[in-house]
Amino acid sequence: MEPIRETLKRVVNAPAFSERYNDMRKEVLENPGVQKFLEDHAEEIDKSTVDRGMHKLYEYIDQSHDCNKCPSLEGCINHLKGFEPNLVLERNTIGIAYTACKSKNAYDNKRRASSLIHSMYMPKEVMQATLSGFELDDSRMEAFRAVGNFLDQATGPDDLPDKGLFLYGKFGIGKSYLLSAVANELAEMNVKSVLVFVPEFMREMKQAIGDQTLQEKVDYVKKADVLMLDDIGAEAMSSWTRDEVLGTILHYRMAEKLPTFMTSNFSYTELQHHLTYSQRGEKEDLKAARVMERIRALTEPVKLDGRNRRN
Template identity: 55%
Template sequence: MEPINKALNRVINMPSFQERYEKMRREILENEQVQKFLEENDTLVNKDMVERGLTTLHEYITQNPSCCGCDNTDYCTNNLNGFVPKLSIIRNSIEIEYYKCEQKLIEEERRESAKMISSMYMPKDVLRARVKDLLDNDSQMDVAELASRFIKKVKETGKLPSKGLYIYGPFGVGKSFVLGAIANELASSKIRSVIVFVPEFLSEMKQAISDNTLQDKVDFVKKAPVLMLDDLGAETLSTWTRDEILGTILHYRMAEELPTFITSNFDYDGLENHLANSQKGGVEVVKAARIMERIKATTTPIQMEGSNRRI
């Protein structure tokens, strides 16, 4: 029986194998990312190290070195779902280290937030939203411009502006989509946004009294780097939810100069009228004005028009 090492040598020395090997070797070494890595490490890398690292380099070029752009890491095309490869030199060898991609970081952030606030939500279309998508719709151009300015300022300065947006308009024009687009852009800069659907959130706060989690939940929301209140004005308000929940959250954010994004069917005046009318039928103008003062201090109003996307 022929020894295994002799059989392997015979296969390796076959012309067809050598041709395929040389072709693969050229593809690896001509890869733009590989060339960049070798140039950046030219004082550390030698020919022997490259030859020994060909298998590693091949593993690297068959993957996406940045986030592949899937909407869910379950569909990630890389070897490790939700991780991107990075070439490194470790103990005189070329190795691959894996790091969490943008999408995985976004998903982990959402899971952590959802553990605290169950009224957080993210519809499927919003999961894919990006600010550039808003530019394709004429009715969203103005809000897209303001959103782009906000994102640009964050990326240029590394700091959050003190004001978010108050986006108002009729049902179904895409206000929630705008919130998702901004949140996703911020997530790519590792900035956490907490999005809550206001009617469900206020109901959840009432239930939180019985399980002693109210203060933890309020603190989590009010201290979020970026808070997004979706559909404010659609809820049935009690004086408690208005003054002790909304009032407390908005007062904190105004005092700490934390940006807040709000969507509503009402403009400022309409929302103030809504806030003034309590569940029991009373009209409390002063308390509504106090809430509105905090909203105006933390947002810039922008109207959104267009056709109903839900029909």
Template identity: 45%
Template sequence: MESIQSSLQKMMSGEKFLKQYEKMKHEIFTDPIINEFIGKNPQVSLEMLEKSLPKLDQYRKELNSCNNCPGLEKCSNLMQGYKPRLVIERNYVDIRFEICETKLKIDRQKQQQSLIKSLYIPKDILEARFENIDQREELRMAATAAALEFVMEADPGNHSMGLYLYGKFGVGKTYIMGAVANALADRGIETMLVYTPDFFREMKQSIGDGTLNQKLERVKNAGVLILDDIGAESLSSWIRDDVLGVILQYRMLEKLPTLFTSNFDYEELEEHLSYSERGGFEQLKAKRIMERIRHYTRPVYVDGSNRREQN
């Protein structure tokens, strides 16, 4: 039986193989990409190039793919998302791979998105950006300016001052907070956006499945916490005192900023928080919660046309 080595020698000495080899060699040596490398590296000899033909062929094909980038998902390179670079190793030309700009950009976006954690927040809010906010109405401009100022000064663990955006339904309070979260992600600051009514409803359900403390800890420790639409929830004394109160007390002590959106101003929210499901009002307990909100947030009124009616 003929050995593999012998079979290879016969194949490589065959006329068809030699023609294909010479064709590939001609294509490589006349390729502008390879000639550019040779021009920059005059120490490269013909012998080195001939020994490195497979690498040179791979390099020119992959670099051409990079120069006509089809996007990361359709990248045909051996190492998807990596750009080839020729290097000289002793008497041989080899390939090294470097992460390309397309992959860098996508990885950066994924990293930023991982800094934004959300509970029950719509996708369009998570993609909000300050540059997309309609600034034609003066009172919305004031709110946007306050939000931008917060983003620039935010320093979780050292500075606990937050924002309290309030105003009528649909004027863009939540969208502004989404823009805040994305701008903070650009700075590498973790943000959690929470739609308060659904979150409080889940906390009630968590008593039965034993996940209450785990979920409470997650929200308490967020670098920046945004409680969206506070005051829209069905409130109970337990939610007010043992969930909201615990969260705000912890964040106050740890100097972690909390931001709010609401249809209520401070006084209206205090009245809402004083309601007791047992009947009557618990004004003192509501005042304790509001003291933490008032002292650690800047109130900003948001006005303008209803964005939902425009869509």
């Protein structure tokens, strides 16, 4: 039987193998990335270093760079998905270090931004909203400009305008969508937002009395960096939810000057009328006026109009 060393020597010296190796070597050395690496380390690298590191150089050129060979992060062809190779020289040996590619960075940034938005009972599709996806026409321009002005003034979590917006108008015209788009824009500035669908939140607050989590949940909402109350006025309001839940949250945020956004089918005047009457039919003008005073202190009213985009 032929010794393994002799077998390897015979295979390596075979014309076909030698030709393939020379073709591979030529391809490697003509690669722009390899050429730049060799030029940058011209004083440290000699031919023997290149020969010893040929397998690493080939590993480098065989992968995607700047995502040029990958259709998506999921379809990344690199040895480490989402990471691209960079040639390095360590102790006169050519090696490869992997760093996150632009697709991986974009994905990680999106996940980080998503973690800054806490949604309570909001539809998942609404949470994907972007300002670029907000359809513009004359009836929606005022609201879009108001949102833009708020975002222009917001430079980070420690520098936010005191007042948010009260977006009101009929059903299905994009109020919740715009609210979520603002939250996503703020997340890019590392600003945390809590979005709350008010009718469901109020129902849960009644249940929270029994499981003794009421104070914890109210505290979480009222202390949010930016609070967004969606569809206020659609809930069946009781004196307790109006005064002890909504009133408590708004009073804290007014005192701390924390920006608050709201959406409603009602204008200020119509919402005050809604807050005046409890489920029992009790008329409580003074208490409703007190809540509305806080809403006016926290928000600027902006009417949103247009066609129903849910149909």
